[in-house]
Amino acid sequence: MYCEGAETILNTDSTxxxxxxxxxxxxxxxxxxxxxxxxxxxxxxxxxxMYTINPATAAKGLNLLVDEKILYKKRxxxxxVSSGGKEIIINKRKNFTLKALVRELVVEAKxxxxxxxxxxxxxxxxxSEEG
Numbered sequence: 001m002y003c004e005g006a007e008t009i010l011n012t013d014s015t016x017x018x019x020x021x022x023x024x025x026x027x028x029x030x031x032x033x034x035x036x037x038x039x040x041x042x043x044x045x046x047x048x049x050m051y052t053i054n055p056a057t058a059a060k061g062l063n064l065l066v067d068e069k070i071l072y073k074k075r076x077x078x079x080x081v082s083s084g085g086k087e088i089i090i091n092k093r094k095n096f097t098l099k100a101l102v103r104e105l106v107v108e109a110k111x112x113x114x115x116x117x118x119x120x121x122x123x124x125x126x127x128s129e130e131g
Contacts, residue, residue, distance in 0.1 A: 027093075070082060
């Protein structure tokens with residue numbers, strides 16, 4: 001099975017574990033609408049083949065999403081996107097990932113003696129550049 005762009009999602013040089021990268025990629029696919037509610041996602045064996053990783057590593061990433069109730073299991077059929085999966089991802093990324101990035105940004109800005117006004121201006125410019 002080939003997935004366009006698949007080779008670009010895993011960074012083997014990263015300190016972030018591969019199973020976390022797999023889980024985050026599935027999350028992004030759900031956010032982007034690649035997978036809808038109650039739609040089956042890739043199996044651990046498909047992911048292992050796509051990324052040339054151990055199936056146990058892929059399973060660990062998928063199980064993380066099951067534990068967070070983003071995916072649910074249908075015995076003998078596979079893993080599917082839960083009805084609240086997308087909202088769980090949005091809340092998790094908003095409340096943890098984004099806030100951590102903002103804190104890091106503020107710390108860096110303060111170290112560089114960039115004013116709050118200047119930082120907000122930079123954020124607005126970057127935001128508008130992204131469309």
